[in-house]
Amino acid sequence: MKPLTTAILAVACVLAPFQVFAQAIGTIANAPQDGDLNGSNFTYPWPVKLFQFSSQLQDVEMAFMDVNPAGEPNGRVAVCLHGKNFCAATWESTARILADQGYRVILIDQIGFCKSTKPKSYQYTLQQLSYNTNSLLHALGIANITLIGHSLGGMTSIRYGLLYPETINELVLVNPIGLEDWKALGVPYRNIETLYAAEAVSNYTTIRAYQQVTYYVNTWDASYDVWVNMLANIYAGTEAPTFAFDQALTTDMALSAPVVYEFGLLKPRTLLMIGDRDNTALGKQWSPPEVQGKLGHYDVLGKQAAAAMPNADLIEFPDLGHAPQIQDPDGFHAKLLGWLST
Numbered sequence: 400m401k402p403l404t405t406a407i408l409a410v411a412c413v414l415a416p417f418q419v420f421a422q423a424i425g426t427i428a429n430a431p432q433d434g435d436l437n438g439s440n441f442t443y444p445w446p447v448k449l450f451q452f453s454s455q456l457q458d459v460e461m462a463f464m465d466v467n468p469a470g471e472p473n474g475r476v477a478v479c480l481h482g483k484n485f486c487a488a489t490w491e492s493t494a495r496i497l498a499d500q501g502y503r504v505i506l507i508d509q510i511g512f513c514k515s516t517k518p519k520s521y522q523y524t525l526q527q528l529s530y531n532t533n534s535l536l537h538a539l540g541i542a543n544i545t546l547i548g549h550s551l552g553g554m555t556s557i558r559y560g561l562l563y564p565e566t567i568n569e570l571v572l573v574n575p576i577g578l579e580d581w582k583a584l585g586v587p588y589r590n591i592e593t594l595y596a597a598e599a600v601s602n603y604t605t606i607r608a609y610q611q612v613t614y615y616v617n618t619w620d621a622s623y624d625v626w627v628n629m630l631a632n633i634y635a636g637t638e639a640p641t642f643a644f645d646q647a648l649t650t651d652m653a654l655s656a657p658v659v660y661e662f663g664l665l666k667p668r669t670l671l672m673i674g675d676r677d678n679t680a681l682g683k684q685w686s687p688p689e690v691q692g693k694l695g696h697y698d699v700l701g702k703q704a705a706a707a708m709p710n711a712d713l714i715e716f717p718d719l720g721h722a723p724q725i726q727d728p729d730g731f732h733a734k735l736l737g738w739l740s741t
């Protein structure tokens with residue numbers, strides 16, 4: 400055995416009991432503010448930057464916004480992770496509130512979403528999304544964060560909290576998916592081709608119909624349309640087929656990688672913010688009636704999750720659905736800032 404190889408193996412043996420994460424090496428570049436970027440033509444509220452790096456043997460771009468404090472800087476950094484049917488821009492009102500309080504705010508589009516690269520082939524895992532996020536923060540020189548995740552971003556934030564607990568000052572989970580194991584509750588398996596076929600026909604009408612019933616509990620406000628159009632335009636955009644395929648892959652990822660069994664291992668101080676009328680559950684729409692009845696009861700799931708997490712607080716919004724930060728931004732942000740200041 401060559402001496403260098405021997406040395407590497409020796410180091411690996413010493414480090415084996417510990418989790419060791421190398422950081423992806425990349426560069427930060429400015430991106431066009433207007434026009435199409437990786438299949439999205441939605442204009443973001445702050446200049447878009449790109450973290451350009453190599454992932455899974457391909458060059459990719461992770462789009463993000465870096466919002467400076469508007470008030471007196473408090474030395475803290477908040478990182479907001481979007482849900483599956485949302486983008487970084489959806490966090491605009493939250494980012495403005497946090498910036499007014501002195502936070503630097505990082506708003507990220509995950510790989511495969513919104514203004515980030517749409518890989519034609521990518522192994523989506525919650526670990527990979529967390530690793531990409533941590534690599535961006537490493538490139539920005541950010542060591543400690545307040546992590547705020549919504550929906551799929553909440554599920555990813557839980558995995559991030561398990562992988563990188565030492566980097567998190569506090570963890571905020573807004574109606575995260577993954578509070579139950581859908582496949583264990585009886586959701587039938589759907590292959591990638593079937594998931595892709597359903598994603599490929601998404602448009603304004605189908606997206607609004609789903610969100611109205613599932614996210615906003617049969618209510619609708621004209622202000623929600625901007626977010627429906629933001630998503631519908633990507634499904635109809637320059638990278639529509641690849642985006643639909645990536646969406647199928649991320650659905651399979653979430654269905655296949657439950658986090659509910661690891662809640663007891665979470666170390667950061669955690670806040671669960673739950674709209675109790677939410678009924679989101681992956682696979683619910685193609686499950687038999689007896690399975691559908693078991694799924695998506697957030698008025699119960701929030702309490703169960705908070706009880707299972709060692710250092711968690713629970714704030715419930717009895718009349719709100721999947722996106723309380725959109726439905727009632729004033730009430731949501733008052734509760735959020737109250738907890739963060741504790």
